Amino acid sequence: MRALPLGARAYVLSAVLTGALCAAPVLRPQAAVPWATVILLAAVYAVGSRTVRAPSPEWCGPVLLTGAFLLPPAAAALVAVPGALLGRVERHPAPVRRAWRAAQLSLAVWAAAYVFRALGGPYALRAAENPGVPGFPRALAAAPVAALVLGLVTAVLEGGVLVLAERRSARAAWRGRHLSALAPQLVHGPAGLAMAVLWRSPYGPGAALLVLLPMYVCACVFALCHRERAAHQATIRALVQAVDIKDRYTRGHSERVGRASVLIARELGMNGDRLEALRIAGILHDVGKLGVPTRLLRKNGPLTPEERRVIELHPEYGHEMVRGIRFLGEARTAILHHHERLDGSGYPYGLAGAQIPEFARVVAVADAFDAMTSTRTYSRARPVDTAVAELKRCAGTQFDPRMVRALARALDRHGWHAAVTADARAEAPDERGNVPPPAPLVRAAAADGPQSPPPTHPGGTP
Structure with missing residues (x-):
């Protein structure tokens, strides 16, 4: 507890005491508690919380709701306690986190049970045992409401501890949390009701526990998708790290191009899978540099025509490397074509205008923007306004004007806080995240291939 701020300690302690107070009525001598049901559900x-390999134990959330539907609120509050105290905890302090989780779930289940009773849910369940007695449809209304209450209380309590323990703002702590907590309850509510009805059936x-079987299968599928996505991200990180190690001049460049590509994409109305694919395209656009000799990437003088032709092969190298990675999808086209120019003078295939894939046109602008606004060993960064002006000057010949306008709008709205490379001397940024005006550029083997002066690509990249 000492590692937590004082406010967080008081918050957790209050939750534990409140949870204990909610469960205290079960200790009354006159309390009629169906202990067999409590123990079995717990x-x-x-x-499920301890043994199932899934991102979270919430696949067995219907068990908590079954307790809320079958038991008095005080008894229902006990169902989650053993699982929370015995569950896996990956971060320290583990005892405090377990106690917090037990208190959080106890309060949420207690609230759900209380709401279910207030809406006449127990009477509706008794009606279900006797087909001739009307009233069961009321349970169909009471159960989803109780399930939503459980999710809402859990989310509110979780947001509070994030504000106090991790010093997050209230907006950041609760942003999207209610939706992510309430959405599963749309499934858990009916499943919990089905378990409760079967529990009281002959x-x-x-038979009631069989309801958990499809929930378990869904959780396993979700866990598989989660692990697959994690493997995708690990693959991307490994490729980017390999490029950064090989070309120390542009360390961090890939991540910044991915971020700038997302800014452009959002302005163009992209979202969901396409937005994520474009972010990956920006991150991996230079993966082909792994096939370029390191001495060329790190050369400090002008390149010969032959050396230049070798570097200009990196888009094709990159496309060949990722061609078999199916989850990249449309991102592969950006890796291959991000050096094409609108007027057809780019490489590797000299595509022009609409022949250039949309992803490639986005990444080309993001790539050039970061090349200009990043400090490297051979050039100092240009201010953001200067870089945008240069992009606009080249729009229509080198860059798609629509992409340039989208980046300009995004920068006006969100700004840009570029990090410098690990090997460059960082200049102190001003309040807008810009570094001081650049000194005259010294031509060298730039991140995306050098060129002979005068440069025709902003930032000195062809």
């Missing part, structure tokens, strides 16, 4: 939730708890 054991099922604890086993088939008993055994």
Whole structure:
């Protein structure tokens, strides 16, 4: 607890005490608590929380809701406690996190059980046991409401601890959290209701637990997708790190191009999978430099025509490297064509205008922008306004004017805070994130291939 701020410690302690207070009525001598149901549900939730290999134990959330539907609120609050105290914790302090999780779930389940009772849910369940007694449709309304309450209370409590323990702003702590917490409850509510009905049916708890089987299958599929996505990201990081190690002049360049590409894409109305694919395209656009001799990438003088032709092969090298990585999809076209020019004078194939894929036109602008605004060993950064002016000057011949306008709008709205490379001497940025005006450029083996003066590509890259 000492590692937590005082406010966070008080918050966690208050949650624990409040959870204990909510569960205290079960200790009354006159309390009629169905302990067999409490113990069985708590054991099922604890086993699911401890043993199932999934991103989170929430696949067995219907177990908590079944407790909320079948038990009094005080008893329902106990169902989550063993699982929370025994569950996996990856960050320290583990005891505090377990206690917090137990208190958070206890309060959420207690609130769900209370709302379910207030809406007449228990009466509706009793009606389900006797087909001739009306009233079950009320449970169909009460169960989803109770499930949403469970998700909402969990999200609110989680946001509070993030504000106090991690010093996040309230907006950042709760942004998107309610939606991510409430969405699963749309499934968990009906599943929990089905378990509760079967629990009280002649088939008993055994039949009720079968409801968890499809939930478990869904959780396994989700975990598989989660691991696959993590593997994708690890593949991308490994490729980028390999490029950064090989070409120390442009360390961090790939990530910044990915960020600038996303700024442009959002202005163009892209979202979802296309936005993510374009971010990856920006990050991997220079992966072909792995096929270029290191001595050329690090050469400090002008290149010969033959050396220049070798460097200009890096888009094709990159495309060949990632051609078999199917999840990259449209990003592969940007890797191959990000050095094409609108007037047809680019490489490797001399495409012009609309022949150049949209992703490649976005990445070309993002690449040139970062080349101009980043400090490197052979050139100092240009101010953002100067870089944008140069992009506009070359729009229509070298760059797609629509992409340039989109970047300019995004920079006006969000600004740009570029990091310098690890090997460059960083100049102190001003309040807008710009570094001082550049000294005259010294031609060298630039990140995307050098060229003979006078430069025709902003930032000195062809």
